[in-house]
Amino acid sequence: MKSSLNVSAVVAAIVIAGLVLLPVYSNLTGNIFVLTLFTRIVILALSAVSLNLILGYGGMPSFGHAAYLGIGGYAVGILAQEGIGSGYAQFAVALAASATFALVIGALSLRTRGVYFIMITLAFAQMAYYIASGLARYGGDDGLTIYKRSDFGSLINLNDRVHFYYLCLACLLGTVLLVWRIVNSRFGLVVQGLRSNEQRMQAIGFPAKRYKLACFVIAGTLCGLSGALLADNTDFVSPAVMYWTRSGDLMVMVILGGMGSLFGPVVGAVVYLLLEEFLSQITEYWALIMGPLLLLIVLFGRGGIMGLLGRLNRG
DSSP: OHHHHHHHHHHHHHHHHHHHHHHHHHHHHHHHHHHHHHHHHHHOOOHHHHHHHHEEEEEEEOSSTOOOOOOOOHHHHHHHHHOBHHHHHHHHHHHHHHHHHHHHHHHHHTTSSHHHHHHHHHHHHHHHHHHHTTTTGTTTOOOESSSSSSOOOOSSOOOHHHHHHHHHHHHHHHHHHHHHHHHTTTTHHHHHHHHOOHHHHHHHHHHHHHHHHHHHHHHHHHHHHHHHHHHHHHTTGGGGGGGGHHHHHHHHHHHHHOOTOOOOHHHHHHHHHHHHHHHHHHTTTHHHHHHHHHHHHHHHHHHHHHHHHHHHHHH
């Protein structure tokens, strides 16, 4: 176990170092594309980390997690459209709207479990998708163009690619640290206990629904933050960002990296999105190659990439 933890720590350190030094490489080589690509990867990794909180640690397989990406993005886009350019206001609304939506979804969906839980979260996400598609004032199906990025005054300039990248990376690392604090707290231990045996936890006096709902809301709020960042990154938001296939992508990232591992979703997001980018440059039928590759990793890498590394080290 000790050596496995060491391997995981080394991999995490290498990934963090690579992400921190990436802008230096981009400036030295003049390769702007790699910085743009990894900005997107870091943002979606944040979403995957938030999903891992409820999927990996809480045992709640939400198939509508991408809805919060859209809610956070539309909060930024709509306020910008209405002339409110303050990043503080935009991000506050994005977090509040995501938390409220998660509270409503969680209060209803957590009455069920298993496939019923999956279908209810999916249904709510699709409902949000169709509502966004019907917002004719804000682009409808065509999406909403954001002409000016969030304004944080003299604190940070989001129009600067490097500044924006480091803001996204700081949010990602801050989220990883927050999740670590949560899962190692009394609250987190109760949530993990509910995943293992909910009836036993209830029998000894823990209100299961309250703990799971709080965890669900935290995860939705964190994903709303990544949605706000994604909108500023692309200068555009559309209903497609909350479609069910995006929720599937996030779930694949978590499973690929390793459910219930702290840094697994980040590794999974990096590997998944780099594979997607690389294969799409080779052939337009990249999905036919990506599918079997992911299937092999899942079949022979139980516990994801982090779990596979741990077993190889023990062997």
